[in-house]
Amino acid sequence: MSKLLRAFLTLAFLFTPALVARAGVTSGGVRGLVLDTAGQPIAGAQVAMASKEFGTKFSFTTDKKGVFMQMGMKNGDYEVSVSAAGYASTSGTLHITLEARTPFEVRLQRAAQDGSGAAGGEATTTTAYKFGDEVLSAAAGKALAAAQAANQAGHADEAKAGLEALLKLEPGAAAAHFMLADLYREGGDTARAIAETKAGLDSQPGYAPGWVALGELAQKAGQTDDAVAAYRKAVEADGTQAATWKKLGMALLEQGNLADSAKALAKYLELKPEASDKDRIQTMIDETTKILAAGKK
Secondary structure, rough: OOOHHHHHHHHHHHHHHHOOOOOOOOOEEEEEEEEEOOOOOOOOOOEEEOOOOOOOEEEEOOOOEEEEEEEEEEEEEEEEEEEOOOOOOEEEEEEEEEEEEEEEEEOOOOOOOOOOOOOOOOOEEEEEEEEEOOEEHHHHHHHHHHHHHHHHOOHHHHHHHHHHHHHHHHHHHHHHHHHHHHHHOOOOOOOHHHHHHHHHHHOOOOOOHHHHHHHHHOOOOHHHHHHHHHHHHHHHHOOOOOHHHHHHHHHHHOOOOOOHHHHHHHHHHOOOOOOOOOOHHHHHHHHHHHHHHHHOO
Protein backbone atom coordinates (compact mmCIF):
# COMPACT_ATOMS: atom_id res chain seq x y z
CA MET A 1 0.00 0.00 0.00
CA SER A 2 1.39 3.39 -0.97
CA LYS A 3 2.24 6.02 1.64
CA LEU A 4 -0.37 8.36 0.15
CA LEU A 5 -3.19 5.79 0.25
CA ARG A 6 -2.28 4.64 3.77
CA ALA A 7 -2.27 8.23 5.02
CA PHE A 8 -5.61 8.95 3.36
CA LEU A 9 -7.25 5.90 4.93
CA THR A 10 -5.97 7.00 8.34
CA LEU A 11 -7.34 10.51 7.83
CA ALA A 12 -10.71 9.20 6.66
CA PHE A 13 -10.96 6.84 9.64
CA LEU A 14 -10.18 9.59 12.10
CA PHE A 15 -12.48 12.28 10.77
CA THR A 16 -15.13 11.04 8.37
CA PRO A 17 -17.63 9.15 10.58
CA ALA A 18 -18.24 11.97 13.03
CA LEU A 19 -18.22 14.83 10.58
CA VAL A 20 -20.01 13.44 7.58
CA ALA A 21 -23.03 12.34 9.61
CA ARG A 22 -26.13 14.35 8.85
CA ALA A 23 -26.60 17.09 11.42
CA GLY A 24 -30.14 17.92 12.54
CA VAL A 25 -30.69 21.50 11.39
CA THR A 26 -33.43 23.22 13.33
CA SER A 27 -33.09 26.87 12.39
CA GLY A 28 -33.00 29.02 9.30
CA GLY A 29 -33.94 32.50 8.30
CA VAL A 30 -35.58 34.72 5.75
CA ARG A 31 -34.49 37.30 3.23
CA GLY A 32 -37.50 39.26 2.08
CA LEU A 33 -38.14 41.81 -0.62
CA VAL A 34 -41.16 44.12 -0.77
CA LEU A 35 -41.95 45.68 -4.14
CA ASP A 36 -44.79 47.52 -5.82
CA THR A 37 -46.58 46.02 -8.82
CA ALA A 38 -44.08 47.70 -11.15
CA GLY A 39 -41.21 45.93 -9.43
CA GLN A 40 -39.90 48.99 -7.59
CA PRO A 41 -38.73 48.55 -3.98
CA ILE A 42 -40.89 49.92 -1.17
CA ALA A 43 -38.83 51.41 1.64
CA GLY A 44 -40.32 51.59 5.13
CA ALA A 45 -42.81 48.75 4.62
CA GLN A 46 -43.83 47.00 7.83
CA VAL A 47 -43.48 43.23 7.91
CA ALA A 48 -44.77 41.05 10.74
CA MET A 49 -44.09 37.33 11.06
CA ALA A 50 -45.56 35.06 13.73
CA SER A 51 -45.34 31.35 14.48
CA LYS A 52 -48.29 29.81 16.31
CA GLU A 53 -46.24 26.66 16.86
CA PHE A 54 -43.40 28.40 18.70
CA GLY A 55 -45.22 31.49 19.93
CA THR A 56 -42.56 33.74 18.44
CA LYS A 57 -43.05 37.03 16.62
CA PHE A 58 -40.77 39.12 14.44
CA SER A 59 -41.24 42.60 13.01
CA PHE A 60 -39.18 44.34 10.35
CA THR A 61 -39.01 47.60 8.44
CA THR A 62 -37.70 47.34 4.89
CA ASP A 63 -34.63 49.35 3.90
CA LYS A 64 -34.34 51.63 0.88
CA LYS A 65 -33.99 48.57 -1.34
CA GLY A 66 -37.18 47.06 0.05
CA VAL A 67 -35.22 44.34 1.83
CA PHE A 68 -35.60 42.80 5.29
CA MET A 69 -33.57 39.93 6.71
CA GLN A 70 -33.48 37.71 9.79
CA MET A 71 -31.55 34.57 10.77
CA GLY A 72 -31.91 32.26 13.75
CA MET A 73 -35.59 31.45 13.12
CA LYS A 74 -36.90 28.01 14.00
CA ASN A 75 -37.97 25.88 11.07
CA GLY A 76 -41.71 25.89 10.47
CA ASP A 77 -44.63 27.92 9.15
CA TYR A 78 -44.95 31.63 9.82
CA GLU A 79 -47.95 33.84 9.17
CA VAL A 80 -46.71 36.93 7.35
CA SER A 81 -48.42 40.30 6.96
CA VAL A 82 -46.99 43.21 4.98
CA SER A 83 -48.23 46.79 4.90
CA ALA A 84 -47.02 50.16 3.68
CA ALA A 85 -48.53 53.63 3.55
CA GLY A 86 -50.60 54.04 0.40
CA TYR A 87 -50.68 50.32 -0.41
CA ALA A 88 -53.11 47.49 0.21
CA SER A 89 -51.90 45.14 2.90
CA THR A 90 -51.22 41.51 2.11
CA SER A 91 -50.79 38.32 4.08
CA GLY A 92 -49.76 34.75 3.55
CA THR A 93 -47.75 31.83 4.89
CA LEU A 94 -44.00 31.29 4.66
CA HIS A 95 -42.21 28.06 5.47
CA ILE A 96 -38.75 28.55 6.98
CA THR A 97 -36.50 25.59 6.37
CA LEU A 98 -32.86 24.51 6.67
CA GLU A 99 -29.84 26.50 7.74
CA ALA A 100 -30.19 29.14 5.06
CA ARG A 101 -32.14 32.29 4.20
CA THR A 102 -35.50 31.39 2.72
CA PRO A 103 -36.30 33.82 -0.13
CA PHE A 104 -39.61 35.68 0.15
CA GLU A 105 -40.93 38.34 -2.20
CA VAL A 106 -44.23 40.19 -2.07
CA ARG A 107 -45.71 42.86 -4.32
CA LEU A 108 -48.16 45.39 -2.91
CA GLN A 109 -50.94 47.05 -4.88
CA ARG A 110 -51.76 50.71 -4.52
CA ALA A 111 -54.66 51.33 -2.14
CA ALA A 112 -57.91 52.75 -3.54
CA GLN A 113 -58.01 56.55 -3.67
CA ASP A 114 -60.92 58.75 -2.53
CA GLY A 115 -62.05 61.88 -4.38
CA SER A 116 -59.40 64.06 -2.77
CA GLY A 117 -56.62 61.81 -4.03
CA ALA A 118 -55.89 60.42 -0.57
CA ALA A 119 -56.16 56.75 0.25
CA GLY A 120 -59.70 56.20 1.39
CA GLY A 121 -61.81 53.34 2.73
CA GLU A 122 -60.39 49.98 3.73
CA ALA A 123 -57.51 48.64 1.72
CA THR A 124 -58.18 45.38 -0.05
CA THR A 125 -56.24 42.51 1.47
CA THR A 126 -54.76 40.03 -0.96
CA THR A 127 -53.11 36.70 -0.28
CA ALA A 128 -49.61 36.15 -1.65
CA TYR A 129 -47.44 33.06 -1.59
CA LYS A 130 -44.03 33.13 -3.24
CA PHE A 131 -41.38 30.46 -2.95
CA GLY A 132 -38.04 31.50 -4.44
CA ASP A 133 -38.82 32.52 -8.01
CA GLU A 134 -42.06 30.57 -7.99
CA VAL A 135 -45.40 32.34 -7.62
CA LEU A 136 -48.11 30.06 -6.27
CA SER A 137 -51.83 30.63 -6.18
CA ALA A 138 -53.61 31.51 -2.96
CA ALA A 139 -55.18 28.04 -3.04
CA ALA A 140 -51.74 26.46 -3.24
CA GLY A 141 -50.55 28.50 -0.29
CA LYS A 142 -53.52 27.36 1.77
CA ALA A 143 -52.98 23.74 0.74
CA LEU A 144 -49.35 23.91 1.84
CA ALA A 145 -50.31 25.45 5.18
CA ALA A 146 -52.97 22.76 5.68
CA ALA A 147 -50.46 20.00 4.91
CA GLN A 148 -48.00 21.46 7.40
CA ALA A 149 -50.70 21.68 10.06
CA ALA A 150 -51.76 18.08 9.42
CA ASN A 151 -48.18 16.87 9.74
CA GLN A 152 -47.64 18.80 12.97
CA ALA A 153 -50.80 17.17 14.33
CA GLY A 154 -49.29 13.77 13.60
CA HIS A 155 -51.31 13.06 10.46
CA ALA A 156 -48.49 12.53 7.97
CA ASP A 157 -50.63 10.49 5.58
CA GLU A 158 -53.21 13.27 5.45
CA ALA A 159 -50.45 15.80 4.74
CA LYS A 160 -49.06 13.63 1.93
CA ALA A 161 -52.49 13.20 0.39
CA GLY A 162 -53.07 16.95 0.44
CA LEU A 163 -49.73 17.67 -1.20
CA GLU A 164 -50.19 14.99 -3.84
CA ALA A 165 -53.64 16.44 -4.65
CA LEU A 166 -52.08 19.89 -4.97
CA LEU A 167 -49.37 18.57 -7.30
CA LYS A 168 -52.02 17.10 -9.61
CA LEU A 169 -53.35 20.64 -10.05
CA GLU A 170 -49.97 22.41 -9.99
CA PRO A 171 -47.33 19.76 -10.86
CA GLY A 172 -44.56 22.34 -10.93
CA ALA A 173 -45.18 23.59 -7.38
CA ALA A 174 -41.65 23.26 -5.99
CA ALA A 175 -42.70 24.07 -2.43
CA ALA A 176 -45.10 21.13 -2.44
CA HIS A 177 -42.41 18.79 -3.77
CA PHE A 178 -39.95 19.91 -1.09
CA MET A 179 -42.52 19.54 1.69
CA LEU A 180 -43.49 16.09 0.41
CA ALA A 181 -39.80 15.18 0.32
CA ASP A 182 -39.51 16.15 4.00
CA LEU A 183 -42.44 13.90 4.85
CA TYR A 184 -40.91 10.94 3.02
CA ARG A 185 -37.55 11.61 4.67
CA GLU A 186 -39.17 11.68 8.10
CA GLY A 187 -40.93 8.42 7.24
CA GLY A 188 -37.66 6.76 6.29
CA ASP A 189 -38.37 6.56 2.55
CA THR A 190 -35.13 8.08 1.29
CA ALA A 191 -35.67 7.09 -2.33
CA ARG A 192 -39.04 8.88 -2.54
CA ALA A 193 -37.57 11.85 -0.69
CA ILE A 194 -34.80 12.09 -3.27
CA ALA A 195 -37.30 11.85 -6.13
CA GLU A 196 -39.49 14.64 -4.72
CA THR A 197 -36.49 16.86 -4.00
CA LYS A 198 -35.29 16.45 -7.57
CA ALA A 199 -38.78 17.30 -8.83
CA GLY A 200 -38.75 20.47 -6.76
CA LEU A 201 -35.34 21.42 -8.13
CA ASP A 202 -36.59 20.93 -11.67
CA SER A 203 -38.90 23.88 -10.98
CA GLN A 204 -36.48 25.82 -8.76
CA PRO A 205 -32.94 24.98 -9.98
CA GLY A 206 -31.48 28.00 -8.22
CA TYR A 207 -32.87 27.10 -4.78
CA ALA A 208 -29.72 26.37 -2.75
CA PRO A 209 -31.45 24.78 0.30
CA GLY A 210 -33.03 22.25 -2.05
CA TRP A 211 -29.60 21.20 -3.32
CA VAL A 212 -28.36 20.95 0.27
CA ALA A 213 -31.31 18.71 1.14
CA LEU A 214 -30.58 16.54 -1.91
CA GLY A 215 -26.95 16.25 -0.87
CA GLU A 216 -27.92 15.14 2.63
CA LEU A 217 -30.33 12.56 1.25
CA ALA A 218 -27.74 11.25 -1.19
CA GLN A 219 -25.22 10.83 1.62
CA LYS A 220 -27.81 9.00 3.68
CA ALA A 221 -28.35 6.66 0.74
CA GLY A 222 -24.60 6.11 0.39
CA GLN A 223 -24.49 7.97 -2.93
CA THR A 224 -21.36 10.03 -2.29
CA ASP A 225 -20.80 11.19 -5.86
CA ASP A 226 -24.40 12.41 -6.09
CA ALA A 227 -24.01 14.19 -2.75
CA VAL A 228 -20.90 16.00 -3.96
CA ALA A 229 -22.68 17.05 -7.16
CA ALA A 230 -25.63 18.37 -5.16
CA TYR A 231 -23.49 20.35 -2.72
CA ARG A 232 -21.55 21.84 -5.63
CA LYS A 233 -24.86 23.02 -7.09
CA ALA A 234 -25.77 24.48 -3.69
CA VAL A 235 -22.64 26.62 -3.43
CA GLU A 236 -23.05 27.70 -7.04
CA ALA A 237 -26.54 28.95 -6.20
CA ASP A 238 -25.49 30.55 -2.91
CA GLY A 239 -21.83 30.57 -1.92
CA THR A 240 -22.38 32.59 1.25
CA GLN A 241 -23.51 29.72 3.49
CA ALA A 242 -20.62 28.38 5.57
CA ALA A 243 -22.48 25.20 6.53
CA THR A 244 -22.89 24.22 2.87
CA TRP A 245 -19.15 24.51 2.23
CA LYS A 246 -18.53 22.30 5.23
CA LYS A 247 -20.96 19.67 3.94
CA LEU A 248 -19.26 19.81 0.54
CA GLY A 249 -15.84 19.43 2.15
CA MET A 250 -16.95 16.38 4.14
CA ALA A 251 -18.53 14.75 1.11
CA LEU A 252 -15.39 15.39 -0.97
CA LEU A 253 -13.29 13.81 1.75
CA GLU A 254 -15.54 10.76 1.73
CA GLN A 255 -15.18 10.69 -2.07
CA GLY A 256 -11.40 10.80 -1.77
CA ASN A 257 -10.96 14.18 -3.42
CA LEU A 258 -8.53 15.58 -0.86
CA ALA A 259 -7.51 18.71 -2.75
CA ASP A 260 -11.05 19.99 -3.29
CA SER A 261 -12.04 18.90 0.20
CA ALA A 262 -9.31 21.10 1.71
CA LYS A 263 -10.42 24.05 -0.44
CA ALA A 264 -14.07 23.67 0.57
CA LEU A 265 -13.22 23.38 4.26
CA ALA A 266 -10.95 26.43 4.00
CA LYS A 267 -13.89 28.34 2.50
CA TYR A 268 -16.02 27.23 5.45
CA LEU A 269 -13.51 28.72 7.89
CA GLU A 270 -13.22 31.87 5.78
CA LEU A 271 -16.97 32.42 6.05
CA LYS A 272 -17.16 31.33 9.68
CA PRO A 273 -13.78 32.09 11.29
CA GLU A 274 -15.15 31.73 14.83
CA ALA A 275 -16.79 28.36 14.23
CA SER A 276 -16.88 26.14 17.31
CA ASP A 277 -15.11 23.37 15.36
CA LYS A 278 -12.52 25.62 13.73
CA ASP A 279 -9.55 23.86 15.38
CA ARG A 280 -10.73 20.43 14.28
CA ILE A 281 -11.43 21.61 10.73
CA GLN A 282 -8.07 23.37 10.52
CA THR A 283 -6.38 20.16 11.64
CA MET A 284 -8.16 18.32 8.85
CA ILE A 285 -6.98 20.89 6.31
CA ASP A 286 -3.40 20.72 7.61
CA GLU A 287 -3.33 16.91 7.56
CA THR A 288 -4.81 16.83 4.06
CA THR A 289 -2.20 19.31 2.85
CA LYS A 290 0.57 17.11 4.28
CA ILE A 291 -0.84 14.03 2.57
CA LEU A 292 -1.04 15.83 -0.77
CA ALA A 293 2.51 17.14 -0.37
CA ALA A 294 3.77 13.64 0.49
CA GLY A 295 2.13 12.26 -2.61
CA LYS A 296 4.12 14.65 -4.79
CA LYS A 297 7.47 13.49 -3.45
